[in-house]
Amino acid sequence: MTVRKGSRPPFRETNRVIGRGQSYGTVDDVVDAPVLTEPRATPAWWFVGMLLALAFLGMYLGTIVYLITTGIGIFGNNIPVAWGFPIINFVWWIGIGHAGTLISAALLLFRQPWRTSINRFAEAMTIFAVVCAGLYPILHLGRPWVFYWLLPYPNTMGLWPQFRSPLDWDLFAISTYASVSILFWYVGLIPDLATLRDRARNKGLKLLYAVLCLGWNNSTKAWQRYMRAYLLLAAISFPLVLSVHSTIAMDFAFSQVPGWNNTIMPPYFVAGAVFAGFAMVLILAIPLRKAFGLEKLITMRHLDNSAKLMLATGLIVVYGYVIELFIAWYSGAEFERFMAYNRVFGADHWWAFWLLILCNFVAIQPLWLLRVRQSPIALFIISVIVSIGMWLERFVIISITLTKDFLLSSWHDYQATVFDWSLYLGSFGLFATLFFLFIRVLPSIATTEMKELVHHDAHHGSDYFEKIRAKETGLEVDG
């Protein structure tokens, strides 16, 4: 069944976790419609977007070819700034991925029903972000073709990786994160794929979804086991929310570079990751709900909650900045003090620090206001600013820190090259390509879970809770 544009009913924004008047059927109709649309009927914006994404992907791949044939000297890295854009982008993308796991696993375990409508594409976003992120550490290697030497595999040389190195922990952290995220995502998809199988009219498509849904038969037993497995996976992935970015923070905290060796790094990085992740969720959700008419499923409630989480984690991040500066002073170590001074007032890059304060501290303050949280456009703009701010944070922490360490003689500035930028912007192409494919071929909202909500709404009167919430927040539950 397809939803025609003209037939869309007049719409009012809602603050419920699910709009009123939804039935199982309407959920499926709304969510599956874009997926089951005939190829020729695909909206034009999808093609435009996909083409743009492919153009950037082409730039990305071109840069990689040049990189591998020429060497990482095409980037701006030098001695002392041995890590530049690739590592900044790596940390940035990994951070973005974080919201996915948080939403899908942590909020599931904490029984936050509002997560259901955004978890699917947040998980997809996580996976794609991890793909983008995971390629960077390999590409930034001097000899990327031997990256597998970081893996503990039996070999004739009898060599193992050096397990003391945080870079090796990184490898495990990221690969674990990627595999668990993919598994969790896929398991969550199974009942939805079965729905698609049942609804698809095209024979080939039907077969594809039939294979992908692993013969889902909708029996009670299947549901019972499925729900248990899903919960278990959620429990397994929950620690990853904390561990992945902590491990990445360890890359820095483990070193003795002034400005890096802070014990606050792991929690501060995790907070930053969730902060950036929710920003990205909003960046994706706001256009998506509009484009596919999902406003009744991804409601203002979701945007509002995401914005609140952004505000909370953003403030933790700002606390991190303050503590970093305080500890630098409190340590009494000249190197640390100078590093703090240099980040904030250094002649070359002071702007980066103040810009990041502007983006990550000043720009999120409007989120205290209900009106701002209720405005998709404002949220979208703030989220974009936060994404830029979090990128700048990594730029300051990674590259600017390295420009001036212990010996004055080896201080050297860092300038990114055109290839640094093309590999960064190109990775958006990779992300966007994957995301456009995703929204076209897979349901971007978990219909199964939405149906649970519908059921709950219809039979257990969730209005009761909604009313309590309305009292607390002063929000009109239903617009």
Place this chain on the structure above:
Amino acid sequence: MSDSLNIADIRKRLNAQNGKAYWRSLDELADTEEFRSFLEQEFPRQAAPLEGSFQRRDFLKLLGASLALAGLTACARPVPAGEKIVPYVRQPEQIIPGRPLFFASAMNHGGYGEGVLVESHQGRPTKVEGNPDHPASLGATGVAAQASVLTLYDPERSQAVISDGSDRTWEEFSEALSSALAETDNGSGLRLLTENVTSPTLARQIERLLEQYPEAVWHQYDASRSDQLLEGTRLAFGEPLMPAFDFANTGVVVSLDADFTNDYPGRLRYARAFADRRRVHEADSDPGRFYAFESSPTPTGSISDHRIPLGPGQIGDLIAVLAARLGVEAPERELPSAVSEPLFEALLEDLQGAGDRALLVPGQYLPAQVQALVHAINDTLGAGGNTVRFLQPAGTAPTPGGQSLAQLTEAMNAGNVSVLAMLGVNPVYSAPVALGFGEALARVPFSVHLGIYADETAEIATWHVPEAHFLETWSDTRAFDGTATITQPLISTFYGGRSHHELLAALAGDAEPTSYELVRSYWSDQVEGAFEEFWRQAVYGGVIAGSASPVATPTVQAFEVELPEPSQELTVSFRPDPTIGDGRWANNGWLQELPKPFTKLTWDNAALVSPATAEELGVNNGDVVTLTADDRSVEAPIWVLPGQARGTVTVHLGYGRGRAGRIGSGIGFDANALRPADGAWTAPVSVEKTGGRYKLVSTQPHHNLNGTGEERHIIRAGTVAEFRDEPEHPHFVHPVAHHESNLYPDYVYDSYAWGMVIDMNVCTGCNACVVACQSENNVPIVGKDQVAVGREMHWLRIDNYHAGDIDDPEYFHQPMLCQHCEQAPCEPVCPVGATVHDNEGLNTMVYNRCVGTRYCSNNCPYKVRRYNFLQYAELSNTATELSLASNPDVTVRSRGVMEKCSFCVQRIAKARIDAETEDRRIADGEVVTACQAACPTRAIVFGDLNDSSAAVSRLKLSPLNYQLLAELNTKPRNTYLARVKNPHPQLVSEEAGAH
């Protein structure tokens, strides 16, 4: 195949090449357009050099494209067809595959020989060391000697006799020469132009040539040295004499613009002696006192107790005032304002107190009259004959050099020169442009240029003959003190060069004698008795015993001194470049990339001005200015150099070359364009901003220790007085209490424990160690663009710091190499274990294992790790002859791999093999690192810390010994000895103390 082949031309090309030429087709040999386009299609990378515009670094990699190169005769002697070769049945004595041999020879620097030992791997010279038995080396070398192997293999060296732009043969040349000579009447019109001639054989050849052609005239010109030194003594004593200083015996030394440890005849010897005199390891050491007055910072002046920046004119004034106060007749002058009254009084008191243990060293670029005045002061103080003696000059000279070139130019312009032979000189570039040598040369009907490169002079001369490198030919030379050395070839001529002796023989019409015969015949005439034994000894040892010049005992005679009136005008002083000299090393990549002392500039020269002068002129680093002196002018970028004398602009020669080769051409500016025609070393100048900018590249942008630099305690420095107050624990050595702590028991190094101590008191920052390391460890060069982004590869760098007043700072040199930390921060962060510790305390790199995460570099507090961001080293498929200069004992690193100082692990391995064969421990002094070997002042000491009697262990016990960044608990195996100055007690409050 093209139909435009010129068979005769090809034949000529082949004949012109020494050894077997490898070629693939006749098209290739003819170097036709068709072949070029074929080459471009087939091998686009290799053909690239033909197109002209690419980076210098690429040039190094790609020059292998010139495919019709001379066969490598020395490495692989081709076996003619049909002849059988037989392998060794019995190993020849001394030839052990994999073990290098060392041959004694000598290299000229500033016209005088410095003894070297050349390391040869299976007939391939790869490394130059100093000859410990040679009085002008004592085992040390300068930068040019270290880099000379690179020039030897430079594929851009001239490889054929050239006339009228086309390749000729030696036979054609000698025919043309003899017919040209036949036309001269008794040699009238025959002129000979050489550098300083210190080769006895060459001197005799010239002498005989002049006998053969009585009307012929011999001229000398050498832009890399000043003839004012001998002029000064001629003025003071009536005859030209070479001063020889005895620093061991000095109490007070005053340098008057004299860079006597780095740029002076006898510099390496002086560096050693002076350092030995100045060394402070214990509180009761007496380093004497050293004042340096200089216009531009020099390595020598940087280790002084009092260094006063003073323009060249003001130095003359100071000397006059000093002379007057010490009772020497001199023009009346005011004390220059830059010299404070208390300092002058202190200086005077010290000089008078020291008496005959005082020594004033005149700078070789000072005007002869001023130098004569200095000799007179020395004489009055009693230093003459005591701390300074005078030797008969080692060189043979016709008339003073600069004037001599002027006379030659005049004669050429007048049409009086019909045959001109120029031996190893490049006057078209290196003479002052104002002299118009090039235009004059164009008028000479027959001129021949013998040079390593087909340079600017070769372009104008009617004939060019490739010159044999000093490692390719027999010759002889004298050191500054007259000690003779027979220089032996390490390899047969690589590119078919001819020696000076051979060209001179050709001039004399001799039938093709070889250099070997010429040198032997000279010496056989000198030696009475068993010649073979003498020859063997002389060649083997690199020193001819008893050949030193006799000591003269001259008396000061009356001489007129006319000093220029003091003026407020800006002065420009000209100096040979500290790395590429007068431009003769311009095509040597190692020397181009070697950071100049103090400025740390690479690949460029600049107009150096003091901060105060820069302020007055309103200029900053990289601003392009026009320097104008009379009607001559040149555009140059400014570099602000703390410690430069106010009102003095220093420019270095050697840059702005047109035909140096791909490395050296078109970089920097030609300071010769500004030089007065008489070759004076200074000139009044005016400076005008053009508004343009030029990108100068320095490897070290931050020098100033004030502020955060001071708090970091990178440099520890105090005074002798402070040291005496606290002889056990001087506070300046350990300003911050540090207690080592470790959760785990320390590793016990029970075999060897390699360690190093660097004495900052005697390190002059001369750079010899840097090039030595580069040569020993196959360190690639990266080119200006890569240096600009911070990717230079030097394993050993010399950190240079300033403290105190920006116009008159104190200098500190800190050679910085891998510190081989016992708890190395780089090791735990490598995910693949590519950098690991060995059981002797070396922090080692496993290149094969490195994947290139670069985390180790981030975590290295000393930032001594170097990374191959691109393919810097030559790959085997694009390698040029330059790769023959590589040390076969050291891996050549590929792109994407981290590298760093290994404490010359290959040398340790070699010593270990020797020791284990003899079943003993490695003795102290058996392992000498490349940097240590090259160091003229012996500032670097390396050895086994488990051997308590080793020199390095004893130095580690010095109260001055400190670990850099010890608070990080890295426990570096390399430590530094704090700098201890000995300022005049009355001046202490003026000068800054500890840092």
